[in-house]
Structure formats: structure tokens, C-alpha cells
Amino acid sequence: MKYDKKSLKAEEFINHQEILDTIEYAKQHKDDKEMCLNLAKRAKDCKGLTHREAAVLLECEIPEVEDEIRRSAIAVKERLYGDRIVMFAPLYLSNYCVNGCTYCPYHHCNKSIKRKKLTQDEIRAEVIALQDMGHKRLAIESGEDPVNNPIEYILESIKTIYSIKHKNGAIRRVNVNIAATTVENYRRLKEAGIGTYILFQETYHKEDYEALHPTGPKHNYAYHTEAMDRAMEGGIDDVGIGVLFGLERYRYDFVGLLMHAEHLEAAHGVGPHTISVPRICPADDIKKEDFENAISDEIFEKIVAVIRLAVPYTGMIISTRESKRTRERVLRLGISQISGGSRTSVGGYVEEEPEEENSAQFDISDRRTLDEVVNWLLKMGYIPSFCTACYREGRTGDRFMSLCKSGQIANCCQPNALMTLKEYLMDYASEDTKKAGEALIKEQLLKIPNEKTRRIATENIEKIENGERDFRF
Numbered sequence: 001m002k003y004d005k006k007s008l009k010a011e012e013f014i015n016h017q018e019i020l021d022t023i024e025y026a027k028q029h030k031d032d033k034e035m036c037l038n039l040a041k042r043a044k045d046c047k048g049l050t051h052r053e054a055a056v057l058l059e060c061e062i063p064e065v066e067d068e069i070r071r072s073a074i075a076v077k078e079r080l081y082g083d084r085i086v087m088f089a090p091l092y093l094s095n096y097c098v099n100g101c102t103y104c105p106y107h108h109c110n111k112s113i114k115r116k117k118l119t120q121d122e123i124r125a126e127v128i129a130l131q132d133m134g135h136k137r138l139a140i141e142s143g144e145d146p147v148n149n150p151i152e153y154i155l156e157s158i159k160t161i162y163s164i165k166h167k168n169g170a171i172r173r174v175n176v177n178i179a180a181t182t183v184e185n186y187r188r189l190k191e192a193g194i195g196t197y198i199l200f201q202e203t204y205h206k207e208d209y210e211a212l213h214p215t216g217p218k219h220n221y222a223y224h225t226e227a228m229d230r231a232m233e234g235g236i237d238d239v240g241i242g243v244l245f246g247l248e249r250y251r252y253d254f255v256g257l258l259m260h261a262e263h264l265e266a267a268h269g270v271g272p273h274t275i276s277v278p279r280i281c282p283a284d285d286i287k288k289e290d291f292e293n294a295i296s297d298e299i300f301e302k303i304v305a306v307i308r309l310a311v312p313y314t315g316m317i318i319s320t321r322e323s324k325r326t327r328e329r330v331l332r333l334g335i336s337q338i339s340g341g342s343r344t345s346v347g348g349y350v351e352e353e354p355e356e357e358n359s360a361q362f363d364i365s366d367r368r369t370l371d372e373v374v375n376w377l378l379k380m381g382y383i384p385s386f387c388t389a390c391y392r393e394g395r396t397g398d399r400f401m402s403l404c405k406s407g408q409i410a411n412c413c414q415p416n417a418l419m420t421l422k423e424y425l426m427d428y429a430s431e432d433t434k435k436a437g438e439a440l441i442k443e444q445l446l447k448i449p450n451e452k453t454r455r456i457a458t459e460n461i462e463k464i465e466n467g468e469r470d471f472r473f
């Protein structure tokens with residue numbers, strides 16, 4: 001098998017030998033200070049890095065270079081994403097699963113977990129609870145089970161979610177994280193109006209992948225790895241990739257992840273919309289010590305920084321698996337989306353489940369409410385954004401990417417962030433959050449460079465104050 005990033009065959013675009021050669025290349029060049037410094041400085045131009053260049057930076061331990069990597073990542077983040085952080089919440093529909101993934105408590109052999117699947121009425125109740133918190137963007141999650149969770153169930157659930165209008169609440173974007181499926185099913189998901197299709201690779205190392213997924217359809221490495229190609233063939237042009245760091249040696253997965261991004265760009269003309277960076281964490285039946293490749297906070301931060309440099313236009317997501325402290329540190333380095341007030345159990349928003357009924361996929365480190373997370377972001381100077389405008393305006397796929405690359409998207413993101421934050425403050429915020437948010441909006445409105453946009457955004461914010469909702473650029 002030879003490496004070919006345009007190929008549609010998993011073992012050619014994620015080529016094992018190319019990953020090994022890249023890791024070797026990184027080791028050979030990691031002490032070349034001049035080369036590493038140049039790479040870290042050059043990446044400030046927001047033109048990205050190849051997987052080989054990024055691997056060299058990840059491997060380099062020269063303090064001066066590591067400082068430069070951080071500085072460049074912060075500069076890229078500020079230039080492309082400003083102070084905005086997009087908020088979302090996961091919604092677990094069902095934890096029935098036929099796969100045997102060894103790192104996930106939903107694996108079908110786990111008899112101690114309580115199995116649950118939400119009915120449409122229960123979904124309604126969960127969505128109302130999420131709307132009452134202030135969420136506008138969800139990521140639905142479900143185990144793989146053709147009998148309990150067929151595609152028809154997922155499609156019906158999406159329809160239910162979009163249909164609920166409770167007080168001023170609305171879910172305006174539903175991203176979907178379900179098992180790899182067929183082109184036809186991806187087409188149906190697209191027709192149902194999904195935002196991003198998210199599927200984590202877990203690990204790109206084929207042998208380890210097969211050992212970690214000993215049974216069930218997910219065992220098929222090629223079918224799983226080629227899922228995004230089928231999704232794109234089915235018309236979904238915003239896809240989200242990720243690995244579960246700590247399952248395999250992180251260098252291998254880091255290189256594989258960037259090769260996957262390069263492949264999507266080369267084969268379909270558009271790279272991934274988002275990259276998620278989950279780390280293995282404890283859960284029912286799963287202990288962190290069982291995974292000897294678990295990575296330290298320092299390495300994790302460096303991974304985030306170098307991904308930011310390598311794929312500057314791809315949003316980066318961190319979940320509540322990470323603690324407040326870790327989240328604080330990686331926000332500056334590249335994270336553009338975070339979840340808030342999350343529950344990882346099925347039905348967990350309506351009712352926190354008793355411990356003996358544990359149906360959660362993983363333990364949450366950051367247990368704060370959405371209002372506490374919004375408050376914390378505001379006090380650090382960030383703009384929590386509930387914006388979902390692009391997908392609703394048809395700005396997806398390559399259209400979205402070209403707006404990003406020309407810098408034009410920032411003209412939409414900033415006012416949209418402020419207008420959606422204003423909605424949040426009016427409808428859901430605590431007094432303290434409202435005070436901090438109003439002050440920030442006032443200050444940030446002045447920073448909108450285009451006079452006309454600034455004027456319209458200011459007028460819309462007044463209209464929101466007077467009860468109108470849902471403005472967007």
C-alpha cells in the first residue's frame with residue numbers, strides 16, 4: 001500500500017508506513033532549532049502546516065521553540081476566532097450498543113450499566129430542559145444498534161428536536177454523532193437538516209483499532225475510516241473528526257488525524273469543519289490506568305497548540321471530560337467550541353440519575369452549570385457565542401471554508417456572537433452573568449470594524465432588549 005492522500009481507500013490515505021516515516025522524520029529534526037523556530041514562526045501566517053511539519057513541532061522539546069509554538073497558536077487563535085467561544089451541549093438519545101469497544105462503558109458486554117433509550121416525549125422533555133438552560137446548538141449521541149436505534153429513530157428524533165419551541169427557546173443546529181453508516185443514510189441525515197456529522201476515529205492504528213473494537217460492526221477499520229468520504233458523497237459537507245487521545249501512542253494518532261484532514265481537503269476540496277480532542281477518562285467499567293498511553297496535561301496542551309497551527313480554519317472542540325483548569329489553559333491556544341452544563345447520561349437533563357442507575361458514557365470533570373460556564377468565560381474576557389448562523393444561511397463546506405480563508409467570516413461571527421449572547425442574557429442568565437455580559441457587549445460592539453455592520457448589530461441588540469429574537473448575519 002502506498003501513501004496517497006487523494007485515494008478513497010483508508011489504508012492509502014492513512015498510510016501506516018507514512019505515519020512511521022513521519023514519526024522518524026520528526027525525531028531526526030526535533031533538535032534542529034532553526035528549522036523548528038522557522039516552522040513555528042511561519043505558522044502565524046494561518047496557512048497551516050503539513051503533517052510532517054506539525055510532527056516535528058510536536059516532537060521538539062527546545063524551550064524557545066515551545067514558547068514560539070504557544071505564541072503562534074495564541075496569535076492564530078486571536079486572528080481567526082477573536083475572543084469568541086461557541087457553546088453547545090451533547091444530548092444522549094440511547095446507550096444501546098452492539099459494539100464491543102473496550103474503552104467505552106456502552107460496550108454490549110457491560111451488564112452493570114443501565115440501558116436507556118429516550119422516547120420522543122422524553123426527547124421533548126430533555127430539549128425543553130436544554131432550551132431552559134439557554135442552549136441553541138446540540139450534538140446528539142447514540143450507540144450503534146440497528147434494532148434499538150435504527151436510522152429512522154435518529155431521523156425522527158432530529159425532527160422532534162427542531163420542532164420544539166418553548167418560550168423563547170429553539171434548537172437551531174443539531175450536530176450528529178452516530179456510528180459510521182451508508183451513503184444513503186448520510187443523505188437522509190443531510191435532508192433532515194443536520195449541522196455537522198461527527199465521528200471519532202478513536203485511533204488510526206489499524207491493529208490497535210481492531211483490538212480495541214473486538215466485536216460488532218465498528219471492528220471494520222476501513223468502513224469506519226472511510227465514513228467521512230461516504231458522508232461527503234451523501235451531501236454532508238461539514239464533518240467533524242477526532243481521536244480519543246490515550247488509546248494509542250499519541251504521536252501516531254496526531255499524525256493520522258492531520259493526514260485525515262489533508263485527505264478530506266485533497267479528495268473533496270474541503271477539510272474537516274471541526275476536530276475534537278477528547279482524552280480517555282474514567283467511567284463505569286473503565287479505568288484510566290487500563291490505558292497506559294494516557295497523555296499528560298502538558299502534552300495535551302501542546303497537541304492543541306500544534307493542531308491550531310496545522311489546520312487554522314478548523315474549529316476545535318473540548319468537552320466536559322476536561323477539568324475547568326485544563327479548559328482554561330487550552331482555550332487561548334486554540335479551542336473554539338466548548339460544551340457547558342453537560343450531562344452524559346441518557347435522560348440526564350431532566351433528572352440527574354441515582355448512582356446505581358449509571359447510564360453515563362463518561363465521568364464529567366467540569367460539573368458547572370451553563371450559566372456558571374458563561375460567567376467564567378465572560379470574566380476571562382471571552383464572548384460566549386450561541387451562534388448557529390452559517391448552517392442556516394447555507395454557509396457550509398467549501399463555501400464556509402473560502403469565507404474563513406478570506407477572513408470575511410469574522411464580519412459575521414463577531415456581531416452574531418454578541419446578538420446571541422444578548423438573547424442568552426435576556427432569557428436565561430443570572431443577575432451577575434447579565435451584568436458581566438452587558439458590559440462586554442457594550443465594549444465589543446465598538447470593536448466591530450465595519451460601520452454598517454456595527455450599526456445593524458447595535459439596532460438588533462436593542463430589538464432583542466425589546467423582545468424580538470433570532471437575528472443573524
Ligand code: SF4
Nearest residue numbers: 097101104106107143
Ligand atoms: S464508543 Fe460508541 S460504538 Fe463503541 S461501545 Fe461506545 S457507544 Fe458503542
Ligand code: SF4
Nearest residue numbers: 387388389390412413
Ligand atoms: S457566523 Fe458561522 S462561523 Fe461564525 S460563529 Fe456563527 S456559525 Fe460559527
